[in-house]
Amino acid sequence: MGKEHEERETSINCEVIEDDRNFENGSENDWGHWQLFNPTNNALDAVVAQYLGIKIPRAIAKLGNSDWGVKTISDLQRQYLKWDVEQLPALWAKLQTELETAKLSACFTERMKFFPNLHTIKMTGIPVHRALLGFRSGRSIHA
Numbered sequence: 001m002g003k004e005h006e007e008r009e010t011s012i013n014c015e016v017i018e019d020d021r022n023f024e025n026g027s028e029n030d031w032g033h034w035q036l037f038n039p040t041n042n043a044l045d046a047v048v049a050q051y052l053g054i055k056i057p058r059a060i061a062k063l064g065n066s067d068w069g070v071k072t073i074s075d076l077q078r079q080y081l082k083w084d085v086e087q088l089p090a091l092w093a094k095l096q097t098e099l100e101t102a103k104l105s106a107c108f109t110e111r112m113k114f115f116p117n118l119h120t121i122k123m124t125g126i127p128v129h130r131a132l133l134g135f136r137s138g139r140s141i142h143a
Helices: 002-007 028-036 044-052 058-065 075-101 105-124
Strands: none
Touching: 044 058, 044 075, 058 075, 075 105
């Protein structure tokens, strides 16, 4: 029985969104669609749907938050990785065009140069020179 499962070919069937409906003011039934076009949702599936009109199946989309540090990954995780890699070149081309049109390319480049530093600060904190801030044993700077 397990062998039959392994022999099945896995593939991703992505739905291409071809209509121009605006889900921002949609009904409660459109909530799932509206989330894909929510400008604050930076999940890859939402961004690809917004800019490329391609919607990944929900079962695969939720795997973006998987623990990728494990020794082995599932077939669905492999499908997610494949989908991810297949969409990135077209997404990057579209985003570059959007940045250039909005005259934000230089700003984006500057922010991307700073990103490694921001990540370091988020992961390790900001170094503080305690003596310069007035820290003494048992005394707070707010006293």
